[in-house]
């Protein structure tokens with residue numbers, strides 16, 4: 001939803017120059033021909049003492065994802081697990097091993113197909129665990145960036161012969177930023193040279209304290225290759241799930257997230273979705289992102305036709321009109337007209353957004369301010385990178401003190417070194433601003449930040465960081481220089 005500065009001035013019957021000046025005071029540089037988003041426009045309108053009646057997203061989308069459930073309607077659901085860790089530490093091997101733990105030989109032939117997620121039964125009960133079958137934090141981050149938070153628990157795989165490596169650290173940051181609990185799987189314990197205790201110690205440097213060292217992060221020693229420790233890992237997941245008390249209402253129209261999708265030559269659009277609430281049935285009308293369709297068939301993770309899928313159940317959906325992006329949210333709506341209306345609305349919004357992005361690459365600091373003022377965001381999220389450990393810690397301590405009862409300052413991570421693409425992805429997924437203290441960004445990171453509209457702010461004096469953050473917390477921010 002955007003409006004040009006000129007048009008906004010027109011509707012308020014004020015001069016364009018006045019609007020441009022007001023925008024400048026808010027830190028937004030725009031000419032009359034440029035477009036601004038609805039949040040910013042609303043702020044401007046308020047500045048002029050007008051009230052806005054928003055005819056926006058909500059009219060078309062109202063009620064779609066917002067039906068809340070009554071406590072008594074909630075039933076326990078399976079945990080959804082993502083496996084992360086450094087390359088070659090055994091993520092894929094572990095997922096493969098887990099996948100076949102509870103499968104009998106007779107079934108084994110039918111489970112070769114990969115749909116992006118699968119379920120495993122617990123060894124000691126009839127409860128299940130759902131695994132996202134795309135290891136690594138890229139998929140996890142991409143999903144979060146689209147607004148889908150499907151993961152309940154992260155399994156962090158660390159090879160016992162290699163220890164904590166850069167992507168291990170990144171995975172820890174991503175899990176922490178998403179507030180998702182971790183279970184450490186110390187893998188390859190069958191190898192000579194395996195040293196699980198070294199892994200435990202190295203994790204301490206990254207504020208991950210495992211249970212055997214007095215912390216509260218579960219750790220399990222496994223060998224994906226020898227299929228050792230898998231039951232223990234599943235038990236650990238089950239225990240963590242109990243602590244999280246995961247529940248959903250199965251008796252309502254379904255909603256959830258797209259995990260994977262593709263165009264199949266014979267079957268058309270094939271989307272793997274993870275149901276998060278409600279029950280998805282054959283014949284349901286579904287909207288996913290800007291696409292819609294009537295569910296022609298549902299296939300489970302072993303390729304079997306099923307009639308319906310409840311919460312935490314991954315299922316392949318046939319019958320969509322297009323291929324929705326992984327991470328798109330899907331909902332069941334009452335009829336085709338409604339589905340068509342929503343998907344057309346969203347397609348229009350996508351086009352408008354693309355145009356608006358070209359017009360002005362505005363910093364997320366301003367967007368954050370708009371969201372805070374609109375009451376949509378209650379925190380200032382920061383990712384701090386500095387030249388030395390001491391500075392990053394000092395910065396984190398300083399800015400966290402600036403938290404206010406209504407707007408919290410949240411430091412997602414502090415680290416040392418130049419800003420990488422992974423930092424930008426993390427910031428984007430968490431709506432965070434990157435604070436660069438005496439460090440620079442790599443060319444790739446700068447490019448990605450520009451493309452995705454992530455704000456990287458460069459500083460060399462701590463109080464200037466504190467100043468900006470304080471302004472943000474107080475709902476006032478100086479123009480970007």
Ligand code: GDP
Nearest residue numbers: 086087088089090091092093188191223224225
């Ligand atoms: P990913 O990159 O994290 O998905 O790692 P892979 O699952 O592809 O594993 C990388 C390599 O480590 C492969 O050659 C695996 O066979 C090997 N590997 C994985 N798990 C184990 C294990 O438990 N023990 C041993 N010895 N090798 C393993």
